[in-house]
Amino acid sequence: MASKPPKSDPVQDAPQVAEPKHAAAGLPAIGHTLRIAQQQMGVRRTALTLLRVNQKDGFDCPGCAWPEPEHRHTAEFCENGAKAVAEEATLRRVTPDFFAAHPVSDLAGRSGYWLGQQGRITHPMYLPEGADHYQPIGWDRAFDIVAEELAALGSPDEALFYTSGRTSNEAAFLYQLFARELGTNNLPDCSNMCHESSGSALNETIGIGKGSVLLEDLYKADLIIVAGQNPGTNHPRMLSALEKAKAGGARIITVNPLPEAGMERFKNPQTPQGMVKGAALTDLFLQIRIGGDQALFRLLNKLILDTEGAVDETFVAEHTHGFEDFAEAARAADWDETLTATGLTRDSIDEALKMVLASKRTIVCWAMGLTQHKHSVPTIREVVNFLLLRGNIGRPGAGVCPVRGHSNVQGDRTMGIFERPAPAFLDALEKEFGFTAPREHGYDVVGAIRALRDGDAKVFFAMGGNFVSASPDTDVTEAAMRRARLTVHVSTKLNRSHVVTGARALILPTLGRTERDLQGSGEQFVTVEDSMGMVHASRGRLEPASPHLLSEPAIVARLARRVLGEASTTPWEEFEKDYAAVRDRIARVIPGFQDFNARVADPAGFALPHAPRDERRFPTATGKANFTAAPVEHPELPEGRLLLQTLRSHDQYNTTIYGLDDRYRGIKNGRRVVLVNPDDARELKIADGSYVDLVGEWKDGVERRAPGFRVVHYPTARGCAAAYYPETNVLVPLDSTADTSNTPASKSVVVRLEQSAAD
């Protein structure tokens, strides 16, 4: 059966609103998934493909970075993983005829949803300077164009090499090697907008920017705190792990301004009982104000310090540094200030404290709700203080658990996708490949946008992703992009970054995870690293979407040969032919990958070393785990304003929109909605169902406006509002970023609501 044609562009979405749900997954989820999957893939392909997700001989689910359990069900069923797969394995195609029929000026007027729904790109495409149509181009000619533009630069630092987190380890390793042989560390990535704050805080405090727990630790925990995360939508398989943890006696505290259905109750679609009744997950819900987490953890730390025998004195003495300064700051924490910052009641914090003190093994999980604020790094440092106090790092059932987004975002960083590489990494790279690596730090995402805006960067190359839509300050970013000489995107699907271009543009279509990758030495597989530092193979089985696609490693290898020529002694041709040759090099350059090829043959994969987790060793500047004592901050909200968080609906994958529903939150057929607390709405005299413009207020005085949002009265915390990304990225100022990590503060946007002109 063929797939159904995509729906036409909805001129304006028409949201319908019902009561939010109080449970996630279960039977409705299965129906919903199969419907979306079959529209894209047809029945037969749906069945064959979904059976292969996260199986031991199959491909890694491109949906998220949550690890696979050891005992996988025939279909580790996850609704949103299935949707991610369906998007890639779709039978719809974007061919040269499509580009002949649709000028770029037409495509630039379409929604991101419509663009994505057109299907997989089949041919390399080229937009010459001044042209309004992309035209097909041969691969060699495409690489010539990139080489021409790179050669014309005054310095390699005028080129930017962006990465989105779906890129495999092998492709990422080659990509950063190419950029560095060319002579630049300009390797911004999606992580700069995502968990950079976690990396910054963890590197400084525990000496490694990764989480310290494995899946089995969750099952051993007494207490799991899930703060600033919506796993029901974004990491659905995490709910099975939480269910199992609860069955083993764990208790769960959820910290969130929104009551998210998945954390309330989970109907496990893998078990018959689960389907019907479901398990209540959250024991205590702390409905916090946006940005109140640092204050909350600071006060909990004070209360722990004030409780006789609650501090793990031995651990603190043996393994930590900076306790006295931290304790002094924590003892000064103030109840009133905390209640204002958090909007919580005294009783609920007391209740949380009881659970904390009753737990011998505590894990804190978090995602974007903690990382995308001005004070995100001190917030996550405070979480680390909280865990260190009771010795909760480096023993079973306890630790830090930043839950990563993109399925290989953590692996890409391990492979050296980073604008500020460690000297030891560059030393190893130089030794292995015999070249001189650039030492100056490169641009991160925000820096890259500024460089394009100011004419300091002229070539933008993206390994996946949708830079224009994912980045903050959409108008600024789009204008910056248009100043580039050349923009190049290695992509599977059409998105806005292909139609807001530099003077010239290229689309280089590539294989997805689900597809067979045949090279000179035979069929290839790639590897990925999940959120818990487990590395394993991923092998696609489907016929590629088009015979004209190249794999990501092949694209990098060919580009490198064309651009670097004789100057490079790296065996790019061999790397393209056989990815095992790439893994041999990774094994020699990156610690923890010894015998990579042999160890990855184990279908369960292997765990990368993690000194704090494995040996309670903290490779920080002090050689110990560092307590820190930053001043407590929380967002200031002027009278009559709301603090807007920009978040994901249930039917999207970042900038890829699967559909217009957000089932658990009761929203249907529309994305331009803003969730507002009914008491705030009453005070602001904004009726449910009315239409407002969201107007950003930032100290630069520039008016940023997102027009025409339907108001939904919704039980979010007071003073807080929520609306979907990327429609609201226009409101996030480029300069509004987290201290230290420079991550856009996408969850702390001060807005006023103005009645829409058309309303």
Ligand SMILES: Nc1nc2c(c(=O)[nH]1)N[C@H]1C(S)=C(S)[C@@H](COP(=O)(O)OP(=O)(O)OC[C@H]3O[C@@H](n4cnc5c(=O)[nH]c(N)nc54)[C@H](O)[C@@H]3O)O[C@H]1N2
């Ligand atoms: N289906 C699907 N899966 C995905 C993605 C997707 O788009 N779709 N994206 C992937 C990626 S790249 C990422 S990074 C992850 C994102 O995963 P999440 O971080 O879960 O994604 P968001 O939708 O941004 O949700 C942020 C959550 O934090 C809460 N929050 C907001 N502000 C605060 C705050 O100040 N304090 C606290 N305590 N909570 C707050 C919000 O209410 C919301 O529940 O998911 C990954 N998985």
Ligand SMILES: Nc1nc2c(c(=O)[nH]1)N[C@H]1C(S)=C(S)[C@@H](COP(=O)(O)OP(=O)(O)OC[C@H]3O[C@@H](n4cnc5c(=O)[nH]c(N)nc54)[C@H](O)[C@@H]3O)O[C@H]1N2
């Ligand atoms: N306001 C606001 N902005 C945000 C966020 C937020 O919460 N609020 N979240 C931020 C976060 S956490 C992230 S991670 C970023 C995401 O930023 P990105 O990673 O740049 O964006 P995605 O939407 O995930 O990229 C989707 C595109 O990737 C391409 N693609 C898909 N699969 C493959 C593949 O296998 N290979 C290649 N080469 N391309 C592929 C497709 O063309 C698709 O259109 O957005 C950030 N922006």
Ligand SMILES: [Mo]
């Ligand atoms: Mo992310």
